[in-house]
Structure formats: C-alpha cells, structure tokens
Amino acid sequence: MGVVIEREEWALTPLAYPLLSAASLAAVLLLPYFSPPSHATAAASPSSHSPFDVGTTPFLRFRRGFLFVFSLASVAEGIHSVFGEDEFARCGLGREQMAARLAAAAAAVLFLGGFSGVVSDKLGPRQACIFYWMLQLAVGALKSFSGLRCAWISNLISALASSMFYFCFETWFVVEHEKQGQKQDLLFDSFWLMTFFESMSLLGSQGITNLLVNDDDKGFLLPYAFAALLSIVGLLYIRKNAPSTTHHASVIGSYQKSFFAHVFRDKRVLILVLAQASIHFSMSAFWFLWAPTIVADGRDAQLSLIFPCFLASRMFGSASFPWFYGTTAPFQNEDSLTIAYVTVGIALSIVAYDYQDIGTLVILFCIFHACVGFILPSLARLRTMYLPNELRGGMMSFSLGLANAAIFIFLMQGSYHQNIANSTILGFAACGLLVAGGCIHMLRRRRKHTRQDTRSL
Helix, strand or coil: CCCCCCCCEECCCCCHHHHHHHHHHHHHHCHHHHCCHHHCCCCCCCCCCCCCCCCCHHHHHHHHHHHHHHHHHHHHHHHHHCCCHHHHHHCCCCHHHHHHHHHHHHHHHHHHHHHHHHHHHHHCHHHHHHHHHHHHHHHHHHHCECCCCCCHHHHHHHHHHHHHHHHHHHHHHHHHHHHHCCCHHHHHHHHHHHHHHHHHHHHHHHHHHHHHCCCHHHCECHHHHHHHHHHHHHHHHHHHHCCCCCCCCCCHHHHHHHHHHHHHCCHHHHHHHHHHHHHHHHHHHHHHHHHHHHCCCCCEECHHHHHHHHHHHHHHHHHCHHHHCCCCCCCCHHHHHHHHHHHHHHHHHHHHHCCCCHHHHHHHHHHHHHHHHHHHHHHHHHHHHHCCHHHHHHHHHHHHHHHHHHHHHHHHHHHHCCCCCHHHHHHHHHHHHHHHHHHHHHHHHHHHHHHHHHHHC
16 A cells, blocks of 8 residues: 655745735825935925926936836846746756856856946946846747757847846936936935835736746747737837947946046955945845755745735835935934844844744745845945946946856856855855945945044145
C-alpha cells in the first residue's frame, strides 16, 4: 500500500493587499491637507497644492507625458522579469546554466553599462532614452519567439536595457526641470511619483502577463510581443515630444576632469555611490532568493499572490517620502534615510541568519520593499543636491557597476560553484545596507559641520 504525503500550503490573508494599497492611496490623497503652503509654488491655487497639479502649465504637460512613457517602460521591464527563474526552467536550463546566463548578463552590464552612463551624459538624455527603447524593442522581438527567449543575446540585451532604465529617465526629467526653471520641491515630488508609478506599473505588468500568457508550444509569446509594442509607442513618443538637450561637458577630456572632481574627489558623492550600489545589490539579491527562501521549509505558497503585496509595500514607501522632508518633517532627510537603511538592513539580517515562518518572512520582505520605496527617491534628491546634472548618468552607472560586480561574484561562487549559501548572500546585502546607513549618517554630520563653518566665517 502506497503512502500519500500531503503537502501543507500556506495561504496569504486576503486583506493584506487591499490594506497596503489603501494605505498607499491614503498617504497620497491626504498629503495636500497636511503639507505646508510653501510646498506649493505660486502657480498653484492656495486651496490645493496636490503634487499632481502643482507647477506651470508647460511643466505639468511635460510631467504627465513623462510619467506616461515612464510607466510604459516600467510595464515592459515588469513583463521581462515577471517569470523569474521559471522562465529558464521552462527552457530546460539547470541551476548551473541559469547561474551562467545571469552571471554573463551581470558581466555585460558591468563593462557595457558603465560606458552607457557616460554616453548618456555626452549625447543627452533624449538619445539615451531612444537607445533604451531600441534595446527594449530588440529584446521584446527576440523573446516573442519561444526558441529565442532564453538565448544569450536576449539576456544580455535585457540586462543592458534594465541598467539604463535607472538613469536615462531620471536624467531626462532633471534636465527638463532645470530647463523650465521650476522649483526643487516639484522635482522632489516627481522623484517619489516616479517610484510610485513604477510600482503600480509593475503590478499592472503582472496582470497583463497573466492575461496574455499562452502555450509555449505555439512558438509565439504574446506578453513579449506586447512589450515590443510598448517599446514602439515609447520610441515614437520620445522622438516626437522629447526636445534635444546639450550638456556643458562637450569634450571627453573636460568630462573626465569634471567627473573626477565631482565624483571621485567629493566624499559626499562617493557616499551616495556606495549607498546606491548597496540598495541595488540588495534588490537583486532579493529578486534571486525571495522565492526559494519562502518555500525553504517545504510548504507550498502562492508566490504570485505574495509578490503584489511587496509592490504595494513599495508604493506605500514612496508615498510616505513627501511626509518626511520639508519644514514640518519630524526628521531631516538624511536622518530619515539613515533610519530606512538601518531598518532594511536589520530586516534582511533577520531573514539571513534566523529561520522564520512564512508569514514572518512576508512581513520582513514587505518592510524591505517599503524602505526601498522610500530610499530610491531620497537618493535621487541627494544626487540633485550634490551632483551636477551633466554627470548624473555616469555616476549612477558607476554605482550600478559596483553592484553588478558583487552580483557577478556571488552568482559564480554561490549559484554556479555552490560555495556560498543563500543566507550568506542575504547577510552580505544586509551588511552593505547597514554600512550605507552609517555613511548617510556621516553625510548628515558632514553637512552640519559645513554649515557651522560657514556661519563662523
């Protein structure tokens, strides 16, 4: 007589996602009633200074169009990453082959992605965005055919496009904001709106993928074809509506001198480089390890229902950003950012070195994403304060290069050679976040001493 082994399935409470979404919407809708009047510009009406309708008419028109095309890019990014390692498994690849593909993509981004930021600064954000959409179109067209979706060239192009996503759109918006002469408050509002819309678009990409997913045997994959269609729309919009811009560093030699002076010789910017690299490495480590960490105890779990809660937590974190800066904020921005880094570092350290129930793991990962949603616009705000706009792409690609170097090493040693445990990778990510939190605290103290020295003069 055979023995039947029943597998226990862990179910997420149905109220988790609605509560997180409601908290995010409440943080956005209640902001106009609690933000100070100085938060709005003179162009806004005194009765309303919502972040969605503050600014001059040309700027509002540009920002609406920008958020539209940025959301399209986020949906395309989400479609290419929604399957995770299951995409490689469907192609018949083993653990070592998956690690080799991902490590090769990280190495490509490490060498090519570093130059892409410099090229973006040299040619301008418009050309960088056009090149990004061309990469997205290429990878969407290749992955539309089931025989090519796991090809080496598809993975390399997708990784390069994803690395450019982090700086080309931000640089484009900052340059246009400076060109129109708007106040910095509007720029800071736009940073958290970008993270908020990105999270919503990633949620939408999951729904679109589930709606369009079809049988692999048909040979043509509709989700990736839809991503290619979005790339065409984004490419046409950029070519028609994005004005060409010029940068101050028009000569390679002058760019190098400016980059060394403002990045390598400025400790404040180096702190931001380290902080950016740590958060991107931890996000990549989460993407690789969250699913095997949750099901490590042998129980089944509906991962497709858990992941939207993480994105809703990220929405909440980005929506809470405007509540923690300004004259009425309980902390200075650097203090809030330090707390966020320490919190996310502690959350990952608990996941790494102490076994937890699935429910506890989901809560810790939700905390992780809420802090990420707060950290990303905070770092963009500090970049605007300490870094010239014409060096933004190079600085961000440099920080991504550091993160990808660590990702390459851990993929080769951990997943390919199996010399490093998953808990060690998460622990390293947690240590990096805690160190970054300490560096941000040093940045706060350095800024305070600079102000005191200025007053004494």
